[in-house]
Amino acid sequence: MRKHSKMYVEALGNVDKSKNYDVTEAIKVLKSFKTRKFDESVDLVLNLNIDAKKTDMNIRGSFVLPNGTGKTKKVLVVTKTKVDEAKEADYCGAEDMLEKIEKENWFDFDTIVATPEMMPALGKLGKVLGPKGLMPNPKLGTVTTNVKDAIANIKKGMVEYKNDSYGNVHMSIGKLSFDEKKLEENLRAVVAEIVKNKPTNVKGTFVKNVSISSTMSPGLKIDKVSLGL
Numbered sequence: 286m287r288k289h290s291k292m293y294v295e296a297l298g299n300v301d302k303s304k305n306y307d308v309t310e311a312i313k314v315l316k317s318f319k320t321r322k323f324d325e326s327v328d329l330v331l332n333l334n335i336d337a338k339k340t341d342m343n344i345r346g347s348f349v350l351p352n353g354t355g356k357t358k359k360v361l362v363v364t365k366t367k368v369d370e371a372k373e374a375d376y377c378g379a380e381d382m383l384e385k386i387e388k389e390n391w392f393d394f395d396t397i398v399a400t401p402e403m404m405p406a407l408g409k410l411g412k413v414l415g416p417k418g419l420m421p422n423p424k425l426g427t428v429t430t431n432v433k434d435a436i437a438n439i440k441k442g443m444v445e446y447k448n449d450s451y452g453n454v455h456m457s458i459g460k461l462s463f464d465e466k467k468l469e470e471n472l473r474a475v476v477a478e479i480v481k482n483k484p485t486n487v488k489g490t491f492v493k494n495v496s497i498s499s500t501m502s503p504g505l506k507i508d509k510v511s512l513g514l
Contacts, residue, residue, distance in 0.1 A: 300505055302506075304506070305506045306505050306506065307508055307511040308469060308507050309511070311497055315461070315497060315498070315505060316461065316465060320461065321500075324461060325499040325500035325501055325502070326499065327457065327459050327460065327499050328457055329455070329456050329496075329497050330453055331453065331475075331476070331492055332492070332493045332494040333448060333479075333493065334487060334493050335448060335452045336452070337449070337451065337452050338450075342487065343447075343448055344447070344448055344482050344483075345445075346425065347424075347426050347445045348443065348478050349442055349443045349444075350443075350459070350474060350475070351474050352442070352470055352471050353459070354459060354460075355459050355462070355463060358395040358396055359375040359393065359394040360375050360376070360440070361377070361382060361396070361397045362378075363377075363378065363382055363403045363406075363421075364377065364399065364400040364432060365402060366400050366402060366430075371433075373436045374398070374436050375394060376393075380406060383407065386413065387410060397414070397419055398429065398432055398435045398439070401430065404421070407420070418445075426443070444456060444457070458475055459471050461499050476492070476495070476512050480514070494506065495507040495514075
């Protein structure tokens with residue numbers, strides 16, 4: 286059995302596991318726990334009424350959180366045709382960048398933005414980039430000819446979402462140091478985004494359960510009514 290820390294057990298004692306908290310109250314409780322020596326992430330989990338084995342019921346996409354994520358991402362742009370739009374990127378190149386990844390095992394970046402002409406070359410690194418979640422994808426806005434806007438969105442706090450094999454979507458909605466209003470705005474924005482992309486063949490309730498936690502805290506279940514669900 287996993288042994289939890291003293292601080293975790295103490296926080297757990299302040300959580301009513303049988304209760305579905307109003308969203309505002311849940312965030313307030315989360316921020317009331319003793320803080321760690323680092324700025325913890327605040328994580329949201331949505332349990333969806335989907336069959337993840339059916340491709341037409343899976344959801345995936347990206348959007349910009351209203352108040353960002355609290356983390357500045359390093360962006361690598363892989364392009365031959367839009368170098369002039371990549372001035373705000375941390376790194377930019379073409380085959381030279383891909384060679385650096387392949388031969389030097391270089392991963393000093395968080396996201397890759399690529400223009401379409403580079404995708405055949407990037408595809409050859411699929412086995413390396415795929416498992417790390419770094420392969421650019423048109424659905425996520427990271428394969429594009431509008432490189433300037435893609436970089437701006439990532440820097441402002443663009444997040445990606447994708448359900449897992451159990452129909453859950455896990456996302457960071459900011460840092461514990463964010464004020465309560467900003468965390469709630471980000472949380473509501475995520476829920477609205479997911480609901481907006483509900484698969485057409487889902488019948489009945491789409492979002493079954495919602496919970497939040499910080500990196501080192503127990504989870505709190507949220508009353509869906511307080512989210513308009």
